[in-house]
Amino acid sequence: xxxxxxxxxxxxxxxxxxxxxxxxxxxxxxxxxxxxxxxxxxxxxxxxxxxxxxxxxxxxxxxxxxxxxxxxxxxxxxxxxxxxxxxxxxxxxxxxxxxxxxxxxxxxxxxxxxxxxxxxxxxxxxxxxxxxxxxxxxxxxxxxxxxxxxxxxxxxxxxxxxxxxxxxxxxxxxxxxxxxxxxxxxxxxxxxxxxxxxxxxxxxxxxxxxxxxxxxxxxxxxxxxxxxxxxxxxxxxxxxxxxxxxxxxxxxxxxxxxxxxxxxxxxxxxxxxxxxxxxxxxxxxxxxxxxxxxxxxxxxxxxxxxxxxxxxxxxxxxxxxxxxxxxxxxxxxxxxxxxxxxxxxxxxxxx
Amino acid sequence: xxxxxxxxxxxxxxxxxxxxxxxxxxxxxxxxxxxxxxxxxxxxxxxxxxxxxxxxxxxxxxxxxxxxxxxxxxxxxxxxxxxxxxxxxxxxxxxxxxxxxxxxxxxxxxxxxxxxxxxxxxxxxxxxxxxxxxxxxxxxxxxxxxxxxxxxxxxxxxxxxxxxxxxxxxxxxxxxxxxxxxxxxxxxxxxxxxxxxxxxxxxxxxxxxxxxxxxxxxxxxxxxxxxxxxxxxxxxxxxxxxxxxxxxxxxxxxxxxxxxxxxxxxxxxxxxxxxxxxxxxxxxxxxxxxxxxxxxxxxx
Numbered sequence: 270x271x272x273x274x275x276x277x278x279x280x281x282x283x284x285x286x287x288x289x290x291x292x293x294x295x296x297x298x299x300x301x302x303x304x305x306x307x308x309x310x311x312x313x314x315x316x317x318x319x320x321x322x323x324x325x326x327x328x329x330x331x332x333x334x335x336x337x338x339x340x341x342x343x344x345x346x347x348x349x350x351x352x353x354x355x356x357x358x359x360x361x362x363x364x365x366x367x368x369x370x371x372x373x374x375x376x377x378x379x380x381x382x383x384x385x386x387x388x389x390x391x392x393x394x395x396x397x398x399x400x401x402x403x404x405x406x407x408x409x410x411x412x413x414x415x416x417x418x419x420x421x422x423x424x425x426x427x428x429x430x431x432x433x434x435x436x437x438x439x440x441x442x443x444x445x446x447x448x449x450x451x452x453x454x455x456x457x458x459x460x461x462x463x464x465x466x467x468x469x470x471x472x473x474x475x476x477x478x479x480x481x482x483x484x485x486x487x488x489x490x491x492x493x494x495x496x497x498x499x500x501x502x503x504x505x506x507x508x509x510x511x512x513x514x515x516x517x518x519x520x521x522x523x524x525x526x527x528x529x530x531x532x533x534x535x536x537x538x539x540x541x542x543x544x545x546x547x548x549x550x551x552x553x554x555x556x557x558x559x560x561x562x563x564x565x566x567x568x569x570x571x572x573x574x575x576x577x578x579x580x581x582x583x584x585x586x587x588x589x590x591x592x593x594x595x596x597x598x599x600x601x602x603x604x605x606x607x608x609x610x611x612x613x614x615x616x617x618x619x620x
Numbered sequence: 621x622x623x624x625x626x627x628x629x630x631x632x633x634x635x636x637x638x639x640x641x642x643x644x645x646x647x648x649x650x651x652x653x654x655x656x657x658x659x660x661x662x663x664x665x666x667x668x669x670x671x672x673x674x675x676x677x678x679x680x681x682x683x684x685x686x687x688x689x690x691x692x693x694x695x696x697x698x699x700x701x702x703x704x705x706x707x708x709x710x711x712x713x714x715x716x717x718x719x720x721x722x723x724x725x726x727x728x729x730x731x732x733x734x735x736x737x738x739x740x741x742x743x744x745x746x747x748x749x750x751x752x753x754x755x756x757x758x759x760x761x762x763x764x765x766x767x768x769x770x771x772x773x774x775x776x777x778x779x780x781x782x783x784x785x786x787x788x789x790x791x792x793x794x795x796x797x798x799x800x801x802x803x804x805x806x807x808x809x810x811x812x813x814x815x816x817x818x819x820x821x822x823x824x825x826x827x828x829x830x831x832x833x834x835x836x837x838x839x840x841x842x843x844x845x846x847x848x849x850x851x852x853x854x855x856x857x858x859x860x861x862x863x864x865x866x867x868x869x870x871x872x873x874x875x876x877x878x879x880x881x882x883x884x885x886x887x888x889x890x891x892x893x894x895x896x897x898x899x900x901x902x903x904x905x906x907x908x909x910x911x912x913x914x915x916x917x918x919x920x
Binding site: 321325327393394396397399400401403404405407408409411412415416418419518519522525529533570571572573575576578579580582583586587590 | 654658659660708711712715717718719721722723725726727729730733734736737741846850853854857890891893894896897898900901904905908
């Protein structure tokens with residue numbers, strides 16, 4: 270049985286690589302961008318799910334974390350010449366002016382800086398609970414945005430950064446998404462994951478069992494911030510342009526939507542829903558454009574896409590509260606069992 | 621600082637008081653809903669926005685006299701708030717807190733996106749009746765008459781609300797529901813009705829606040845409710861959420877603080893929107909239940 274699973278794992282990894290390769294060969298740049306966004310949203314969804322879903326901390330500061338990651342990676346990878354062009358209002362702080370890193374160290378640095386910020390925010394804020402925590406983290410996210418708008422010599426203020434090197438490609442996004450999935454699977458299986466879930470279910474009982482609430486909460490929060498920073502960095506270097514207004518609360522909401530639709534506390538659910546939501550958001554663009562049925566022409570209404578999308582979300586929240594997967598995960602056991610259900614069913618009847 | 625004369629200071633003070641009263645009026649809606657449902661009504665800022673838009677369309681599209689249009693807007697918003705409660709919160713009454721919170725955020729986004737489609741994203745100019753636009757001069761301090769009307773209207777509404785809550789039977793039922801949901805039901809109080817009424821009153825105050833907001837800052841956009849909404853929630857938390865006096869206190873602290881920050885330290889003008897959040901975090905860390913909130917003990 271163990272052998273079969275190993276073979277299945279290898280086959281599916283090869284299939285994934287093959288699929289990405291086919292995408293790269295056949296898709297145009299618009300479709301490639303969607304594939305990239307899917308990968309980035311998988312990372313972001315998992316990072317929010319770690320904080321909100323597995324540890325039960327209702328955090329709404331993700332847009333702020335992404336901003337920190339995107340700006341860190343952006344400033345580190347931007348070439349000195351481009352920096353001079355960008356910072357025409359006020360010169361950039363000297364220690365960043367001549368820096369030009371390659372992508373991988375910049376990504377790691379983005380994650381680390383965001384994790385540090387996450388730690389600094391989490392350490393005081395995680396004393397709060399539920400709604401209070403939600404509103405405090407939302408506040409921190411907004412503060413980050415306001416600070417970035419005003420620190421002209423560090424972030425170029427409201428003008429944002431333009432001409433970032435577009436390092437991000439599907440191998441980066443899906444590679445990191447894959448590593449994130451593995452990391453999450455092992456983390457949740459291990460003792461830390463059990464502690465996180467215990468805290469989610471009942472804080473007082475968890476504490477009575479000897480779990481340090483503060484340590485584990487800060488740990489989950491910092492790890493989530495790290496992943497959000499990496500996701501933000503990938504997004505920045507995919508789009509090529511960033512400005513503080515990109516990182517509004519709406520962005521956090523999109524990620525929250527992915528987590529809720531997939532099932533709060535399910536890795537599989539988040540991965541599936543990240544892909545589905547990202548692709549669906551693109552398909553729903555049809556609603557914003559005019560539809561030509563040959564005999565009749567329906568004028569598109571700009572903004573209709575988001576109305577339909579938020580309506581779908583409300584329906585899911587009101588009627589399918591568990592989302593796609595609830596808190597279940599995809600396993601090979603489940604897959605094999607379902608596939609051979611007929612056989613085992615018959616056996617039972619015979620006995 | 622030294623260059624600031626008494627007149628200029630008084631101007632800032634009156635400005636701060638009038639902004640503070642607006643914040644207070646909207647914050648009451650948050651605090652009342654939280655007191656009863658233990659829920660942040662994220663859609664409150666959007667209900668406020670709807671109120672302002674209806675008043676705008678009443679004057680411009682239906683050509684109603686301004687006072688009639690304002691009354692229609694207030695009544696409409698009142699029912700709109702009740703509808704939001706009915707559709708998005710009532711079905712989740714026995715669900716985990718996180719679901720309700722997500723539903724609140726979801727309905728808020730739905731209203732915003734719908735408003736973008738229905739009202740259009742382009743800013744609209746709110747028509748200001750002349751009586752709110754006069755310049756009054758008191759001892760060298762010149763203020764717009766609106767700056768004077770806002771605190772007065774707020775005060776009148778507050779007195780009415782306090783009377784309603786403390787001296788009527790329905791108000792008593794409301795207090796009972798916020799103290800103990802189950803026990804109130806056993807006392808034959810129709811809890812659903814009371815919750816609906818709470819949303820109605822909160823939305824009514826939000827509509828009045830929204831119209832006055834439109835008169836003060838006459839530019840309407842569909843997302844105009846987001847920032848005031850967040851700030852007024854913060855005001856409610858600072859004062860101690862669930863407590864009406866606290867919401868008023870928080871509103872004034874926030875309004876005065878914001879105006880004074882910009883007036884006294886012009887270098888920090890860009891950080892104006894962050895001020896509320898920084899204040900919130902400081903208060904939450906020092907006194908998590910707010911300035912007037914009671915301490916709750918954890919029950920196992």
